[in-house]
Amino acid sequence: MSVSLGEPVPDFTATATGETTVTLSELKGKQVVVYFYPKASTPGCTTEGGDFRDRKEAFDATNTVILGVSRDGIRAQENFTAKQGFNFPLISDKDETLCRLFDVIKLKKLYGKEHLGIERSTFLIDADGKLAREWRGVKVKGHAQEVLEAAQTLHAG
Template sequence: MSLGEDRMEGRKAPDFTAATDGGGKLKLSELRGKPVVLYFYPKDDTPGCTTEACGFRDAAPDIKKLKAQVVGVSKDSVGRHDKFKAKYKLPFALVSDEDGKICERYGTWIEKSLYGRKYMGIDRATFLIDKDGVVRKVWRKVKVAGHVDDVQEALKAL
């Protein structure tokens, strides 16, 4: 594996079925045929997560032109997702991973440290999945500023 390459790149994206906002269900493999931007974020309605979600919201028309769809994942409940989505008019599905199984499969449930205190949390990460369900690009430890632009550039290259 070369520097900057992720162990998931070039492999089939781990499939999952999970509850979404609005009382829906999403099965990742049923989205095949279009690229998917699968992004993991720590918590609804917090500063960085809101900025990231609104960035994907604002880029939605351009992402749609690229025939791709965005899916957000956090451990928040469906109820919290409903409020977050309504408050910021988010035009994409938010998956509830309350038991953390999806985060574990994607390697985004990690030990973090804040002011010397260690705790488990979601590593902000994005997975670009092609129309055949293969992970083409992974961003881990995402810095929100400029991230949506990076994802769009990678989508154009698919």
């Protein structure tokens, strides 16, 4: 089972940075951005995380929570957060529960070898817990701004 536009996103609880857990149902009433990135502390993922970090106040103004997700362990996520000054939780999805729910594990090629990895993807969940927008195969440049504008439009109703 994976998420579909216009449908409620199934509830989940996940381990996040700052010794916290994130439960989707506890965020009801807020918009939620869930962005998946391939690997902590790599150049593209650092840029993307920084773009979301730098727009957090604007997301806050639209009643929107930002959650970053990768398959990295919690220690790698904590280090990434500390090094980059991220002001939102990063989720460790080592068992790929969220990756499967959002269907972001894809066959990728690196140096001619095929492997399964996270396709950079972002999902915007509305205040009622329904999937409002999705971006798949994301290019980092300008992406966080595009997501912010979608969150602003959704928030404005």
